[in-house]
Amino acid sequence: MANHKSAKKRIRSDNTKRLRNRFYAKSARRSVNRLRNTTKKEEALERLPRVISLIDRVAKKNVIHKNKASNLKSKLTKYANSL
DSSP, rough: OSSSHHHHHHHHHHHHHHHHHHHHHHHHHHHHHHHHTOOOOHHHHHHHHHHHHHHHHHHHHHTSSSHHHHHHHHHHHHHHHHO
């Protein structure tokens, strides 16, 4: 267990950040999977900008790496256009 006041605060803040990052990552994954499970082109093209925006926000907060975000956006755009 931590002995210093600053170490105790670090533990508290790390836990808060961990939970927040888990929420952002999970919501991004859920949105990506919903888009991938879409079979109608109109619906996919309608969802695509919102999912891309969400991926950008998650990458900006360093929850996922910027290159992973770029790869995801590329694959999702290809998928939506191929329907």
